[in-house]
Amino acid sequence: MTATIVAQQIINGVVLGSLYVLVALGLTLIYGVLVQINFAHADFVTLGAFAAYFFMHLLGGSYLASIAVALLVGALLGVAINLAIFAPLRHKGSELLPLIATIGVSTMMQNAMLAVFGPVPYAFETPYSQRVFRVAGTFFTEQSVIIVLVSIATIALLYAFMKFTFLGKALRAVAQDRETAGLMGINPNYLIMLTIVLSSALAGMAGAMLAPVLVLTPFAGTSVIVKAFAIVIIGGFGNVEGTILAGLLVGLIESFTTQYLDPGLIDIVVFGLLLLMLVFRPTGLISERREENV
């Protein structure tokens, strides 16, 4: 009996954690390469969710295709925010400027979505939410299988891209030393653009998968982003492996807190962990120690 409950909560935690990882990865990638934070990331998640919703419910598209649409919408938002904010402000001197500008973008997007979509929550139904698997006393929906599989595939693709392609290696080089990357003949501006587009595409895609789980309103992304920030910090800012680990950890904490304590305590437990991390291990779960260049 207890074993079943634990197994069930592990399943729930991994599903939730996969979604958090997708959202947090974008944040950590942008930080790793630009040392910047995109505060509109949450709203890219939200708009990705709405894009998927309208593609499915208005245009009659399939859910899986709507995930691709959300990914595309996210990518386009990435292009736009790079052209409008990150690229022009990069050479203006202060590193605070893009950060503040993205807060502005976030506010604008939230209010625009509020004006267009209204405050009433949308019910995002997918045919997969209804179909349930039962295995050894635990149960999970087809929707959660899709979430986990798509997340694993995305993370594997991203990892292969970073590890095995010329462009991925160039991206890591830009993250480590932008000036020297330029000396290799790499155009850092192009790779920064690529990073922002990738991150935003991840956000949009996460939106399409979160929407059936969350309440879809113009503020849907905001509820997730706070946890995503906590995950990025727990995982170590800019650290991809740490972020994946921390995302799953937070997902598990959330499901076990719901089961054994109280759902209302989730944020307290997560941010308690965040505080402990900041005090005892501020470099994150997996810390990259900078070696002396001698």
Add this chain to the structure above:
Amino acid sequence: MSVLLAAENLELAYGELSVCRGISLEVNDGEIVALIGANGAGKSTTLRAIAGLLTPRGGAIRLRGEDITRLPSHERTMRGIALVPEGRRAFPFLTVRENLELGGFKNRGDGAKVKRMIEGIFDMFPRLRERASQNAGTLSGGEQQMLVLGRAMMSEPTLLCLDEPSLGLAPLVVRDIFRTIRTINEGGTAVLLVEQNARYALDTAHRGYVLQTGSILLTGTSAELGKDPRVHEAYLGRAATRAEAQ
């Protein structure tokens, strides 16, 4: 001999702080040219301007007659200028092989060529082959210097700029590095060398420029500069003068 690189009347500054005034220098095809001078004379700053890491406030830089003064560094690399920056700057969390691959970014469309060139670098520095899959950050200073030299050569430069290649290295390692620089030069690559160790620099270079507080004080062949009493006094030290007098 034709002029490969010409810097004309460069004015260089970091923000409000003027570092170099009226720097003019030339590097011909196949030459090794040394820039020597005391700490803070503006040697590295001049090299950074040539590589495109610092935009000059005035003057012009030409590569085979083409004005490249405002070109970003990555486009200069594509045109054949490679810089090994001060402090080496290997990518610490990329492996030795990945560092070299990125040096060959120009040829990223031709994987077989990049592989072949990496083998060539490994033949030049067998130590790097042993450490191919190690992160560059775990290498010793001398190994890192070999790595960044190899990385720069991966872009097939016509002009190799080196900023203080001897800095922080043991004398034996320094000797190896300078021997390699000569070998690279014999292969047809022109070299512009910034070096605080004037003895090594003048032994390696064909010609040199002496910088003092942001201006060129002297220029000549290495032999001429080596004999100049001002160079002797300031950069080679009295001990060297005495040793040669004997």
